Amino acid sequence: MSIEKLHYFFEPRSVAVIGASTRVDSPGYVIFKNLLDNKRAGILKAEVYGVNIKGGEVLGEKLFRSVLEVPDDIDHAIIAIPAKFVPEAMEECGRKGIKVVTIISSGFSEVGEVELENKVRKIGKNYGMRIIGPNGLGVYDPYTGIDTLFIPPKKIIDGKETVNLARPPKGFIAFLTQSGALGGALLDYLWGEELGVSKFVSWGNKIDVDEVDMLEYLKGDPNTRVVAIYMEALKAGGRELIRKGREFTLRKPIVVLKGGTTEAGARATQSHTASLAGNYRIYVGAFRQMGAIVAESVLELMDMCKALALQPPAHGKNVGIVSNGGGPGIIVADQLERRGLRVPKLSDDTLRELKQAVKDGTIPSIATFANPIDISGTASDDAYVKATEIVLNDKNIDLLIVLALHHPPTLTGRLPEKLLSVMKDSKKPVLIMDIGLGELSRYVRRIFDKNNIPSYTLPIRVASGAKALVEYGEYLARQGVINDYLESWEPPRRLS
Amino acid sequence: MSIEKLHYFFEPRSVAVIGASTRVDSPGYVIFKNLLDNKRAGILKAEVYGVNIKGGEVLGEKLFRSVLEVPDDIDHAIIAIPAKFVPEAMEECGRKGIKVVTIISSGFSEVGEVELENKVRKIGKNYGMRIIGPNGLGVYDPYTGIDTLFIPPKKIIDGKETVNLARPPKGFIAFLTQSGALGGALLDYLWGEELGVSKFVSWGNKIDVDEVDMLEYLKGDPNTRVVAIYMEALKAGGRELIRKGREFTLRKPIVVLKGGTTEAGARATQSHTASLAGNYRIYVGAFRQMGAIVAESVLELMDMCKALALQPPAHGKNVGIVSNGGGPGIIVADQLERRGLRVPKLSDDTLRELKQAVKDGTIPSIATFANPIDISGTASDDAYVKATEIVLNDKNIDLLIVLALHHPPTLTGRLPEKLLSVMKDSKKPVLIMDIGLGELSRYVRRIFDKNNIPSYTLPIRVASGAKALVEYGEYLARQGVINDYLESWEPPRRLS
Missing domain, CATH: 3.40.50.261 (Succinyl-CoA synthetase domains)
Incomplete structure (x- = not known):
């Protein structure tokens, strides 16, 4: 697919949070607050709208009952509502002319709801909307202030506000991860290492935008000098990834960490195959063919990217x-x-x-x-x-x-x-x-x-x-x- | 040799710094100040005396021209003067009845002065004084406040006092290192990890007290639950170490990191042999025989010791x-x-x-x-x-x-x-x-x-x-x- 719309994920002129809520531990609330905070701090330039079917108000902002009610064009919608309501929200996004959608909601193919997931993918295709997710953390861009991570930046411990997930500063590493849990935790680690990122994408079930798209897009991203990928399984398109990867690595380096390289690890990825060791060898072969460097650990992934970003x-x-x-x-x-x-x-x-x-x-x-x-x-x-x-x-x-x-x-x-x-x-x-x-x-x-x-x-x-x-x-x-x-x-x- | 005197290194009733000096970047000054600071903070219980052939005063303390002039018994002398003067100072220590000596001075066998080193060893033997060093950082014990590390705790950066080498807190890991540079830097790392030590010994040329002695001593040390060893080469006594190690590991674990396991690494240890890979295999075999666990990196050395100390x-x-x-x-x-x-x-x-x-x-x-x-x-x-x-x-x-x-x-x-x-x-x-x-x-x-x-x-x-x-x-x-x-x-x- 073409990448012409991908920039709307990271630098939209306007963004809507569907599922903005008053419940402070709900993903919709956390995301809406992240964006409003960044907007008020002058980091985020985009307009921010909250959408909740019940209407109301949160954080001093009026909530719209539907994206269709928002009196402005919207480039990027973030959906954080129960899975069963996602198709309808997607339809409305399509009718609104929204360019890209990040779906935070879980409850799709990862729990067997394959049909629901296919339905969502199809609506995206029908309207030409690109999708990141579902079942991931979405995107974080320290340059533009887009932050769909539903992990609260702070928690209250012993009555005191304590930093829960520190976000790393601006940097040159684009980090693409299949695991949201690993991705979020690593952002916290990168913060402590004072190692910045250019973009962060946690795509969960990855029903649309994938490595092939992102590599094509990041090739031209001036903030990205190296791409870090955490991958458990390639669902399809391995050949296309190798082709795109080869093009990419002639310009910028890629470092890959593969999860599930051993019996127990692979069992947990649910990609168990007859010959596991062989399976990992095939992956490594493919990574090498595309010119990517294979990291043996999370630490090595970070350390390799740091060197490649600067030297x-x-x-x-x-x-x-x-x-x-x-x-x-x-x-x-x-x-x-x-x-x-x-x-x-x-x-x-x-x-x-x-x-x-x-x-x-x-x-x-x-x-x-x-x-x-x-x-x-x-x-x-x-x-x-x-x-x-x-x-x-x-x-x-x-x-x-x-x-x-x-x-x-x-x-x-x-x-x-x-x-x-x-x-x-x-x-x-x-x-x-x-x-x-x-x-x-x-x-x-x-x-x-x-x-x-x-x-x-x-x-x-x-x-x-x-x-x-x-x-x-x-x-x-x-x-x-x-x-x-x-x-x-x-x-x-x-x-x- | 017997270990009856080793406790004087860590819990002396009195300690003399030979080479206490007014030059603030001299080892003698730094060590004298460490000890006085610990004494004044109530951590160190021992009496502290400064010795300098020129006499005078430093940090508000009178300096004695010789240990022989000190009006008190001395258990532990720390020698930080030029190598050529060390034999004379050792003779005086012997005559004074000093039990143990830590020699910080360098300029012995590591630069070819083998005879001078042998002379010093012999004087120690004659008087029954145990020696740690020369050419090392000496000892650090957070429980008793003994600290012979001549690395200044603070430096002035941009006119501001900045922590140069933070010392780790009390803990359960005894750390024995052949490399002072690694040892000192690792203390700084352990501090950041909030991982404490029971004892730290950097023995440089190791002319007397060695692994065999320390294992025997640490077997009975209630603060030590695990021993970390950094070793480049075993000069002699490998068989004795294996025997002592086997006894020790039935009670407490040992983790060893071997430096110089590859061609370039070994070249730098000046222990180059015909078959290096074989050499490392021999070492690993010996470590295994003594029941020690082999760490593959500095990080693994720390991480293994942390687990073994607590679980x-x-x-x-x-x-x-x-x-x-x-x-x-x-x-x-x-x-x-x-x-x-x-x-x-x-x-x-x-x-x-x-x-x-x-x-x-x-x-x-x-x-x-x-x-x-x-x-x-x-x-x-x-x-x-x-x-x-x-x-x-x-x-x-x-x-x-x-x-x-x-x-x-x-x-x-x-x-x-x-x-x-x-x-x-x-x-x-x-x-x-x-x-x-x-x-x-x-x-x-x-x-x-x-x-x-x-x-x-x-x-x-x-x-x-x-x-x-x-x-x-x-x-x-x-x-x-x-x-x-x-x-x-x-x-x-x-x-x-």
């Missing part, structure tokens, strides 16, 4: 590691090599330059240069900058990881800025790891992140980031487009 | 999963089965009881009971409690994971307490996962943690915890002691 793909799999601590460097090297990356010896030129820096007194004499390079816990800011600059220029190195372990007394709070001065114009990808969760750890990582150098807290995490950049680079090389890609690659613009 | 080992590998979201349950099941655990179908009795609870209206009718059990996003607190209670009693289930995903509007802030009421007397291990980093996520997890039910943020993390409990149970079963162990197992006391 260019790597031209090869040789990683340089600059550290001021032996152990952390060793563990990062272990994790990289386990993932098939290489941590090679440095070139003779690089070793010569490093030794010269030792002679000059910039790098401590107890430093070791085996790669991981350990400039030791007595290294100064300047030693870090010098070592980073030298190793970044090594022709044997495709990607650099700097372990900016800020703890020793010889390092100042200015270290991140000084490192940025030699990293920011690098054509090679650069990643940061700084273990720790304290105040200064967060401060250090935030500076790097804000300057598009992805930072990580743990060895496995930075290794996942590196793996993604290497795998994507290898894919582009196999397609013969890596040089063109790198030439036209631009760092993301800074977000306010 | 009993599992009697088998069958895991039950109760969730209110399909996706998260599926992913946890995938991660468990990848680690060799099983997520079996529930017994007929259990299914009957669950179906009865649906009939009674406690559990929503759209719930599915395939294990993972998905009580759906519309489940109430009571549905959660009921499902948890029923599955916990299933005779096919050895360990229960509850995905207490708190986000849906139908769940209240009281859910954790209600779940605890059916979990707290369980003989089977129980773990919690709640994805998210927001305010309510942290609140929920903190309640479980404080009540000894370990909580995790991500599927791989809770799967690591489960794996540790299953592996330790299997080991105890092979040794024929699992029933005795479980009978005498006690939950940890609550910490203030």
